[in-house]
Amino acid sequence: MLMGLVTKNAILLIDFTKQRRSDGIERKDALLQAGSIRLRPIIMTTLAMIFGMLLTALALDAGSEMRVPMAYAIIGGLITSTLLTLLVVPIMYTLLDDFKGLFRKTCLKMVWANIILIIVVVVT
Numbered sequence: 168m169l170m171g172l173v174t175k176n177a178i179l180l181i182d183f184t185k186q187r188r189s190d191g192i193e194r195k196d197a198l199l200q201a202g203s204i205r206l207r208p209i210i211m212t213t214l215a216m217i218f219g220m221l222l223t224a225l226a227l228d229a230g231s232e233m234r235v236p237m238a239y240a241i242i243g244g245l246i247t248s249t250l251l252t253l254l255v256v257p258i259m260y261t262l263l264d265d266f267k268g269l270f271r272k273t274c275l276k277m278v279w280a281n282i283i284l285i286i287v288v289v290v291t
Contacts, residue, residue: 169244176248223238
């Protein structure tokens with residue numbers, strides 16, 4: 168359940184960023200817009216799950232003390248994963264996008280070098 172929420176949040180951020188980039192907005196501005204616009208739905212779903220686990224964490228019913236550690240772990244995991252999603256996902260997107268650009272440039276140079284080498288070999 169926790170992994171599903173984290174994955175959904177990351178997909179929301181990256182999908183919105185890609186939509187903005189396809190509209191012609193630069194990567195940094197697209198990431199900032201995605202973070203600010205998608206922040207509200209991410210926080211709302213996280214808070215809904217936290218409030219849902221709050222009754223379990225308070226252990227108000229008889230015999231519910233057994234589930235308190237699980238509730239604490241889920242609430243802590245939700246808070247931590249939400250913060251990490253909002254910070255790590257844009258950073259990783261930026262790094263992988265830079266790597267993709269570097270990889271394309273390197274591959275393009277290798278292709279042109281091979282084409283030139285083939286032309287030289289054929290001509291001589």
